[in-house]
Amino acid sequence: MGYLEAIIILSGINIIAVMGVSILTGYTGLFTIGHAGFMALGGYMSAVMVKEFHLPVILALIIGGFFAGLCSFIIGYPSFRSQLRGDYFAIATLGFSEAIRLVLNNTKTIGPLNIGGAFGYMNIPSATTVPMVVGVLIVGLYLAHMFVTSQFGKNCIAVSQDETAAQMMGVNLLRTKLIALFVSAFYAGVAGGLMGFYFAYLSPSFFTITQSSNLLAAVVFGGIQSLIGPVITAFVLIAIPQLLLVFSEWRLVIYGFLFVIVMIFRPQGLLGYVEMNMNFARVLWNKLLRRKTVDVIEG
């Protein structure tokens, strides 16, 4: 039971971070390989809030998310101002997240606070439970859905499809991208917070480029402009390595192989452009109804 629980919690945490990456990469078209940095910022911030200031966990998570979101402006403003995009922006985020990791690695104390440096931040109150992760996940998914279907989200999609045309139609590129980055970093920050409260311990070594690229992989794998795709793949990508443990090193090969297959046959990702909605159910229902009426007429 404990093992299953661990998988659910860990994949839940990853899914929350992946939703953030999906908003930025899938919907706004900005590739990021630095979201582990935002997870670290949010994680440490929420841990400090609970451990040192004894705030309620949920409030601490929100503060952590906001903190990560605000810090995202540090990298977002200059890079969007100078119109970095594509690989260049991805490299910038990578640099930012590595910088955060190294700073945390080398910071033992901030004033009276002991955050442990490379040893990690210890004795964080343990608070993350399965219902809590699932609760945050559902609320997060709902809010993300609201965001991407809002006027802000639709502007993000337009920016991802044709930046010049979007700007000519009056979309403020800088503001739209900063909002997407903020929301995205918020999600990563909350995920980082949940991570700290689960392990009761945070170490800079959690937040390496491997973590960032896993998040990006889930989005690319799951599909751009889709929330449900990345959510499913994020779960699968956590679960599959566990299932494939018997194959030891070979699992990474299988993992890579799956990626190549998907990229060849579905470059837009498994569920690319598939929105989370009930359209398929409506279509099915209509079909059923039609068949019934046809039956009636023929009968």
Place this chain on the structure above:
Amino acid sequence: MSADIQQSNPILEIKNLTVDFGGVRAVNDVTLSLQPGEFVGLIGPNGAGKTTVFNLITNAIQATSGEILLNGKSILGKSPDQICRLGISRTFQNIRLFPQMTAYENVELGLHSTPHYSLAEAFVRTPRASRVEKQTHQKALELLEVVNLREFARERASSLPYGLQRRLEMARAMATSPQMLLLDEPAAGMNEDECKDLIRLIRQIHESMKYTMIMIEHHMNVVMDLCRDSRIYVLSLGSLLTVGTPTEIQTNPQVIKAYLGERKNG
């Protein structure tokens, strides 16, 4: 005619506009002025700098020198999205729709490129925000109706036939509620019948929406028909060759020379 033009205030004034691309002077000392509600044509042989003038007006490229005034205020150095919000909207020579979005979503974008509610309302979707969404929805469908694309609302933009994509671009440009509409070769690649429909559509839009419009076009019958009550600017090699009514342009030897070249033994 020139007397009453000077009396009322021009909506758009371009003064001595010049732009250099490296050593090439793409637009050279162009001056033009438009009254509110006018419909003027901009023609010229390929490479004359017509689209560059549009790009300069919307500040997709920066002018080397000269001035652009909208309602008497300089818009030089404003970003393209600011210029759009000030009321200049355009279509593109090589269609630039959002390919993966539906026709409806393309038009809708023009309506909400500046969101009409706050970020917090986006997440919680207050009644006010839902009301705004509903209004936007209604307006977008109305605009699709104007260009006769209502039935294609749910089609992906990239899957529409070429002629419909052009019309969709126009609807999207209209969605930003502009004062001025810049049409860049709306009839490109259309046959005679489609051109006639387009002329009717553009005239109807011009009359009902009261936009000031500039149109770049190579189809001479489209230009001559639409500009029959106004004037046509002719650009050649970046400079303004002449201005005049369609009949004046058609018989102007300079224009003919620019288009067809000069007879060697003539």
